Amino acid sequence: MADKPRSFQEIILRLQTYWAAKGCAILQPYDMEVGAGTFHPATTLRALGSKPWAAAYVQPSRRPTDGRYGENPNRLQHYYQYQVLIKPSPPDLQDLYLGSLDAIGIDASMHDIRFVEDDWESPTLGAWGLGWEVWCDGMEVSQFTYFQQVGGHDCKPVSGELTYGLERLAMYVLGVDHVMEMPFNDPQTPIPLTYGDIFKQTEQEYSRWNFDVADTEVLLQHFVDAEAECQRILDAPAEDPKTGSKIIMAHPAYDQCIKASHVFNLLDARGVISVTERQAYIGRVRALAKACADAFVQTEAGGAAA
Amino acid sequence: MPDLLIELFSEEIPARMQARAADDLRKLVTDGLVEAGLTYAGAAAFSTPRRLTLSIDGLTAESQAVREERKGPKVGAPDKAIEGFLRGAGVAREDLEVRDDKKGQVYFAIIEKPGRMAADIIAEVLEKVIRNFPWPKSMRWGDGPLKWVRPLHSILCILSDEAGTEVVPLDVDGIVSGNTTQGHRFLAPDTFTVVNFDDYEAKLKRANVVLRADERAEAIWHDATHQAFAMGLEVVEDRGLLTEVAGLVEWPVVLLGQIDDAFLGLPPEVLQTSMKEHQKFFSVRNNVTGRIERFVTVANMETADTGATILAGNQKVLSARLADAKFFWENDLRVAKAGMQPWLDSLANVTFHNKLGSQKERIERIAALAREIAPSVGADPDLAEQAARIAKADLSSEMVYEFPELQGLMGRYYAAEAGLDAQIAAVCEEHYSPLGPSDDVPTAPVSVAVALADKIDTLTGFWAIDEKPTGSKDPFALRRAALGVIRLVLENDFRLELTGNLIKQITIIELSETVGRLQLTAKELRDALQTADVGLDPDKVVKDFILRRLGKERDAIDVNSLTTGAKSVNLLSFFHDRLKVFLRDKGIRHDIIDACIAMPGNDDLTLLVKRAEALAATLATDDGENLIQGFKRANNILTQAEEKDGVEYSYGADIKFAEDAAEKALFAALDAANAKITPAMEAQDFSTAMHAMAALRAPIDAFFTDVQVNADSALLRRNRLNLLSRIRNICLSVADLTKIDG
Structure with missing residues (x-):
């Protein structure tokens, strides 16, 4: 049993070390605004096709509607997820997961750890899976999902996905009641920084922008542009006239899908999307995600013959 | 007689699925074993978050050998026929026997099915059950094709008797059966072996697992x-x-x-x-x-x-x-505390249904209807209207957004905090009731008025836009809403004539875009329909009425496209269908209800049910049951004669042409019955009316025994037919007895 970590970053580092030791490629965050770690192409696209895959990474995630100007003890418009994706899902994935809790100082013999039914569905990604939310003493600390479908494609083999909500998990492990008071680096260092030192101001700035200032006309145009560009990229012929090779541009197209999805979230936070329109927008993003998935499975990484 | 123990050990099974899954496992496995020729003494199934367990005791050790003879084609039949027979019977040509039959020589196949060991049968049945298990939702994992509710890890499958325990060999996509399992995930994770069910349950308990x-x-x-x-x-x-x-x-x-x-x-x-x-x-x-x-x-x-x-x-x-x-x-x-106005305003932005407008528009309609219904249910119209306006305010509250199941209840708290009348606060909670067939029905008049208005508006709304329930599909719970109206009316013993209200609401919804607020009252609409000629197209009546009431909007409306009347008739018959289901559960036959639905005033459900109850009570008596026979006989003779003669025998039976004593007695009995029935029907005293009708049984029977209706004398015949028509008219004034079975 590992000793208690002392900071937010130590928990992240321990998870990185743990999953590296278990054979995962430790990737870096995707360099775009996403709503959850699942959007990273290392999950969405790599869950497709037959090629084995094992990756872990931190993903900064944005949910504009959750902004609370840094006042709420655990609600943030920008937060971190830790994401693990292994394909095919290994038979001991539950044990591997419990090992990761041990690595960050959660002693299973002192806590009540439970796997409680939670079917996962992402309407925007056309994806669903079955699994659980993992409870530790009544608190949800992770999502555990066996992917069944992504972008409308059956996952064969099935990927096992683990998602840790890092702030909430760390607050629990560190015994902190307000996220802004959580030590980000080691409190014993000469320059100790709390989560609030780093993010309080940005939460205020983004909350204001998300809710009241973001230009909805511009955003609406961004959505339309991203949608059109995604489609245009996918419509390009597979053979690249310059190199003469087959280059299907699944990833650049998927970037536009991610962009459209985030713009939709911003519009939602601005309150300009009505209930009926909501469904239509989600359907449009899903159509992009499906088209990207269709393209990815035609590529080598997607399992197609070279 | 060995005992069988099966445990399917997996990752955590959703709690809501466990009991059903255990039951399915028991049923599917025992059915499979029995079908394969085994018998057993008892079976019990258990579930925990990680396991489904089945214990079967007293299982036969093997299935019996079966010998079956099957008669085939004649000797010399075409090869194709013989080959087909061989395939069906599963035997080779040289195994066929030739026997003498009445019509010559015939092939016989002797099919021998040897007995099979229980273990073979169990392995076969269990594999099939695992592969086809009826989970509400199942999944794949890893790179296998197998589906289970969550990844399946191990199969324990053992047969045990006095001599010992054997593992039933089984391999489902690499999961090999054995005689081991494991205990609690954290408290006792070690694997252990099991010899029989008692051993299994005891060892599990030691390993911190309560099986049951x-x-x-x-x-x-x-x-x-x-x-x-x-x-x-x-x-x-x-x-x-x-x-x-x-x-x-x-x-x-x-x-x-x-x-x-x-x-x-x-x-x-x-x-x-x-x-x-x-x-x-x-x-x-x-x-x-x-x-x-x-x-x-x-x-x-x-x-x-x-x-x-x-x-x-x-x-x-x-x-x-x-x-x-x-x-x-x-x-x-x-x-x-500030009066909830912001909530009421924001309901304008909440779509109820894209063809039926916002919640706010819906509330306006409900408020107007509640006001109109109020007097019929003993409520104050002003209070009912006010309550209807407040009743759904809590839908905008933060608490109800977070916990939708608290809708209504929070409304009650908030209305009280707003200092509103306690009756209004109660309406917030009670107007959703009754939600199901066993849910309590509100009795406070104001609550009843708003509850009725709410449900009638929902029903008329979806009828107006043609979103009726079909088959098993009823996404807007309209059957429940109709049953709610029925129970609200009947259990409170209120008199409410539905037709006018239905037409009015449908009209308001259909014309809402062009006319704004129509000043119609349900009573006017109903009266218009009632006074119109019987058999006249209800659409036409309603159209004419609406046209008369429209001002300058008249030109903006394509009145011919309105089908308001037909929709209200259709909706009323939907109510009648729900009422039949409701009354069937109370033991009243559907034909009895049909006989009463065919009568005027059938949109007053309380009246309709009183009539049906009285009729059911009458038909349960000896007189009542026989009266139906008498009535039908009279009706048949009369109908035939009317068809043959091309006239209607409806008037003019005169006692002075009565010859027979039974005939005279029937005249007297009909006069007596009429004298009782007419005032009783006017007073809606169905019991008295039907009692008087049932009393006709004896004179009618006597008449048919002693009197020849189709007499030689045309005068006598006509008089008797006219007499029969009196029977028919009296009976039909009470209920449409032609609808009664038997």
Whole structure:
């Protein structure tokens, strides 16, 4: 049993070390605004096709509607997820997961750890899976999902996905009641920084922008542009006239899908999307995600013959 | 006689699926075994979060050999026929026997099915059951094709008797059966071997697994109530939650926790809902104060600190949840105390249905209708209208947004906080009722008025836009709404003529875009339809009426496209269908209801049911039952004669042409019956009327015994036919007896 970590970053580092030791490629965050770690192409696209895959990474995630100007003890418009994706899902994935809790100082013999039914569905990604939310003493600390479908494609083999909500998990492990008071680096260092030192101001700035200032006309145009560009990229012929090779541009197209999805979230936070329109927008993003998935499975990484 | 033990060990099975899955396992396996020729003495199935277990005792060790003879084609039949027979019987040509039959020589196949060992049969049946298990939702994992509710890890399958235990060999996509299992995930994770069911259950208990769900539930309830009792408190009973929680743990450990004082001011229902929905906690009530003061959580773990860490964690999570709830409550109270106007305004932005407008528009319609219905149910119209306007305000509140199941109840709290009349506050909660067939029906007049208006508006709305329930599809719960109207009216014994209200609401919805607010009253509409010629197209009546009432909007409306009348007729018959189901459960036959539906005034459900009840009571008597025969005989003779003669015998029977005593007696009896029935029907005293009608049985029977209707004398015949028509008219004035079966 590992000793208690002392900071937010130590928990992240321990998870990185743990999953590296278990054979995962430790990737870096995707360099775009996403709503959850699942959007990273290392999950969405790599869950497709037959090629084995094992990756872990931190993903900064944005949910504009959750902004609370840094006042709420655990609600943030920008937060971190830790994401693990292994394909095919290994038979001991539950044990591997419990090992990761041990690595960050959660002693299973002192806590009540439970796997409680939670079917996962992402309407925007056309994806669903079955699994659980993992409870530790009544608190949800992770999502555990066996992917069944992504972008409308059956996952064969099935990927096992683990998602840790890092702030909430760390607050629990560190015994902190307000996220802004959580030590980000080691409190014993000469320059100790709390989560609030780093993010309080940005939460205020983004909350204001998300809710009241973001230009909805511009955003609406961004959505339309991203949608059109995604489609245009996918419509390009597979053979690249310059190199003469087959280059299907699944990833650049998927970037536009991610962009459209985030713009939709911003519009939602601005309150300009009505209930009926909501469904239509989600359907449009899903159509992009499906088209990207269709393209990815035609590529080598997607399992197609070279 | 060996015993069979099967355990399917997997990752955590959703609590809600466990009991059903255990039952399916028992049924599917025992059915399969029996079909393959085995018998057994008893079978029982069990479930925990990680296992489905089936124990079958007294299983036969092998199936019996079966010998079957099958007769085939004649000798010399075409080869094709013989080959087909061989394929069907599964035998070779040289195995056929030739026997003499009446018509010559015929082939016979002798099919010998040897007995099979139980183990072979079990392996075959179990594999098939696993591969085709009826989980509500199942999944694949890893790179295999197998589907299970969550990854399946091991199969224990053993046959045991006095001589010992054998593993039934089985391999399902690499999962090989064995005689081992494991205990609690954290407390006793080691693998152990099992020799039979008793051994299995005992070893599991030693390994911190209680196999039986009811035993876990009982232990939870016992410990929870005892711990609460020791503090002078009481656990709020919740069977559903108890079953669910018993499905979340293999080794229940009950912990009694505290709710921070800061949250004790929240309504008890809010505490209860938040704790149950989010945390699966039981509420613990102080019966002196009536408040929820503590909670019970059930862990799946025993710890060195006897649960202190677990409880502290749970309390922390609860405090965060309740802090949210308190935040919502306090925000809501501010709006409520200021009169709730912002909530009412924002309902304009909430779409009820894209063809039926916003919640606010819907509330306007309900308020107007509640006002109109109010006098019929003894409510004050002003109060009913006011209550209807407030009743759904809480849909905009933060608390209801977070906990939709608290709609109505929160409305009651907020209306009270707003200082509104207690009757109005009650309407907020009660106007949704009754929700199901066993739900209580409100009795307060104002609540009834709004509840009726709410449901009638829902029904007429979806009828107006042609979104009726079809088959099993009823996404807007319209059957439930219609049953709600029926129960509200009948159980309160109110008189409400539906037709006018239905037409009015449908018209308002259909014309809402062009005409704005139509000044129609339900009574006017109903009267218009009633006074119109019988058999006239209801659409035309309604159209004419609406046209007369329209002003300059008349040109803007394509009146011919309106099908208001037809829709209201269709909706009324939907009510009648629901009423039939409702009354069938109360033991009234459908033909009796049909006989009453065919009568005027059938949109007054209370009247309709009183008539049906009286008719059912009458038909249950000897006289009543025989009267039907007499009536039908009279009606048949009359109908035939009318067809043959091309005239209607409806008037003019005269006693002076009566020859026979029985004939004269019938005249007298009809006069007497008429004298009783007419005033009774006017007073809607169906019982008296039907009693008088049933009394006609003897004179009618005597008449048919003694008198020849089709007499030689045309005068006599006509007089007798006219007499029969008196029978028909009297009977049909009570109910349409032609609809009665038999």
